[in-house]
Amino acid sequence: MAEQRGRSRPGGTRLAFGVIAVIAGATLSWACRPSGGEAPKASPPTTLRMGISQVSATNPGTGLRQLNSLLTQESLARAIDDGRMQPSLAEGWTPQNGGRTLVVKLRPKITFHDGSPLDAAAIAKILPDSLKDFMGPFSSEVEQIRATGPDTLEITFRRPSPFLLETLESPIQRPGTPPIGTGPYIAAPGSMTAFTANAGYYLGKPAIEHINVTTYPTVRAAWAELLRDRIDWLWEVGPDAVDSMTTSNSVAMFTYTRRYQFVLAFNPSARAVRSRDVRLGLNAAIDRDRLVKSALNGHGTPSVGMIWPRHWALQDNRTALAFDPGAASQALDRARPKASDRIHFTCLVPPDALNERVALEVKRQFEAVGVDMSVEEVPQEQLFERLGKGDYEATLFEFISGPTLFRPYLVWHSGGPLNWGRFGGPNIDKALDAVRFSGTDAEYRAAVANLNQILLEDPPGVFLAWQERARAVSRRFSVPSEPGRDILGTLRLWKPAADTRQASRN
């Protein structure tokens, strides 16, 4: 008996199933469709629009000059975060002659913006004048600068000094209007606000073709322009605005610690503050952590003294500027003629909201230990004039203080070109000179330790805090960043962002 199965499904049923399958597929596609669509991609920008203002009292013009230098000029070496020197235009160097002479080897094939070669002969010609501007009277310590080969330079000091190496940070530029440098950007003729990428830059032409700079009277005004997308990069953002901007999706914030610290510098001749006990008491009366939190909105680092807190020589010698109201009161009591007397002095501050707030916070903390500090706002020009004349008791503003020791030396040594107010004193001079003339790393560390001890025993001022600032950059640009390092140092590597998803902070 043959066994045979039924026939295949009828054609109509197949059609019905086909229709159902099509409807099911269409419905499932609709149900599973992704929402939203892709945003159109804008063409990558090659011009960076920068807005510059000043958080501190100085006018934007000062910042503009600084920007010009940073973009167009370079030096043989640059100071890195721990205060050591790293080669830049130089390839390396070798100390000789017992530390008196530095033999510098130049990188090959570097040219100035006008195409002339950067060789030893050119630098030997440029460096003396540059050092005069950079080191002030200390440039006389340089005995000789000579080219010993096409790419070899010898710099000889009259005496060995670790500061000799820091002479390499002096900018290398040829005279001109504007001065002719070797940097990644070239200023437009007669302009300080327009820059073009240096096509012959020895580390490669920057990806950003043009940088256009606009100045603003206040950082808030510049910030508003950044939010309006009329500029791409806000030069500096103060502590007030950092928190408001970190949540923005269109702006990336990159913080760094400024190499200036807030210092309440005393006039060593002023009667109210010349007493060592007064100065000790005032130092102990300051809660620097609270000051950072209150006046700097938490964006700062408490000072550990005159020296950059991350300096390599400081790591084993870090002093603790302790907040000790008890010790402060005791020291101040010793200084008062009568216990009921209050110590009064006036502090000059430049016209700047941040300086004012720091001064007010310091004032408040002094009040707690019976010291009345009047805060007097003085225009900048008048301030320096009065400092020069010694017509002040104390002043509070940001002093250049790092990362090398050479900067505070210039400020606090009596012969320093930046010692506008005759700050410091013989003890400070002696301690600073010990640092200046130390011959080895060990001597250097010992001198630094000694300097710290002097600052504890006889402070020339109250070292308050290092301010943390930020640079705000539109996410239309990709910015390589390293923790703690200012993104300005990587400007030549910036490029238009291909992917808008960027890190929001360094």
Next chain:
Amino acid sequence: MKLRIRHIATRFALLVGVAAVVPLLAYGAVSLLSLQRGTHDSIVTGNVNVATRAAEEIRRYVVSNAALLKALSADLQNTGLERRQQDQILKNYVLEFREFREITLFDEAGAPVVSSRAGKPRIVIPKNTAPVVEGVDMSPIRVDEDLLPTATFVVRLTRLNQGAGWLAGEFSLEEMWRMVDRIRIGEHGYAMVIAPGGELIAHGDPDKKALVAQARTMTAHPLVAAIRDKRDEGPASLEYTDENRKNLGVATKIPALGWTVAVEQPTSEAYANATQLERQLRIAILAALLVMVVVGYLFGRSFINPILELKRATHDVAAGRLSTRVDITTGDEFTDLGESFNTMADRLVQLQEDVKRQERHAMFGRVAAGIVHDLSHPIQNIGNSTRLLLRDDVDQESRDMFRRTIERELTTLKRFMDDLRNVVKPKPIERFAMEVNQSVTEIVESMRPEGDRNGVLVEARYAPGPLVIEGDRFALGRVYRNLMSNAIQATAPGGSVTIATARVGDHVEISVTDTGSGIPADRLSAIFDDFVTTKRRGLGLGLAISKRIVEQLDGTIVVESEVGRGTAFTLRFPARDDRTVQVAAS
């Protein structure tokens, strides 16, 4: 057009689908509607709560700061503090309460007395103010030199019910921004605050803060218009499109300040959960529908498969394949039906064998009867004649007659044997050109005597010749003779038999027509089969042999007949006017 669903499987599937899915669809539709309505209400309520809480927080923030200034004024007036002390208090205040960027004490003439600023005070006593809390007025929101919104609180100082100056504080709204920034609904829902004049003073979307910096006016915003048009102080909610995006917005007022706090969220996000649920529900319903349809179809198919199998098997049996059987093992009535079918098929085979056997018997009987019938007469005549020849008293004339009878009957027997032999082993046909009229004429003349004997008129009609075909004269002659003999025998006396030739296109036709009794229609189809005859005598081989001969000569033979009127046989051959004959293989 009426929908016809012919297949049970499809009907079954649709039946199951409809019965199972319609309630599901109804439930799904009701659920979806309820979900949509409930979600909308729930989200609006939630967002209203957020806006209301935000408004209250902002109100408290502003009012508390106003109260701070008022408290400060109480510290300053009628307390006999020295200027130095007042100065200290103000400076400590701005350090302590960062919302105040500056606080300055003015005398009755409007000159600054002491200020929190180290330098010259920047604040001025505002003109158009509105009370915020008792004793504290607030200026309208303005955009300061940094292009950011700020306001000034001012407290009127009095002494002995006389005016004693003002205490003014510049109040930064930046902290309120952070408050608004923290208000988030989902990923893309933000809050904003709008001043009574329509100025945007805060926006929670960091990328829209530029609108605040631009002092954007929001009077045309649909939500602002909605809250403005409301008669009561309650919140307003609205769905609207803004910047090509559909939003759900709620707004509520801060009565003490006249500000509006609005919360907006893209509807795609607000209803995302509901939309997802809706989508899942649709997918579930669709999946259920598909499953039901598939299950129904499969179930229906399993139900109908035995029927289809029986149907196919029935067709096979009808087509003659009686060996077809079914194997249905469903265990139900279909199994019984399958067994019945197989039994039926077995019986059919048996019946067929019986029928065949009977037919063979019938044919054998007929053939035997025909042989006996055809042979008995000649044999009997031969026997009789032989016996008579053996008698001595028979005269010579009689002897001659008996001898002729014997020879004639022997010839009949020989022809009979030839016919039989021709059935088994047909003679080879020889082809050669022959003129039809001429061959027909010869046969007509030979058959006319038989016709005369039977009282049948034998006639001939000839078409104009020559009509040449490839033929075997002798074989064709036999065909003509057979046809004419049959016609004469089938025709009653007085009737006629006519043979006619004709040229029809490329063919030559020879027709033999009689006015005989005719052949019943049911026997016409088998007329050319072997051993089929309408005569009482004979094996029925004549027409079969004639057909074979005609077909061997590439011709055809057809028959038309009507009972009572006569029969016509028509032979048709290809005309070969100019060809030589070839001998065809037999």
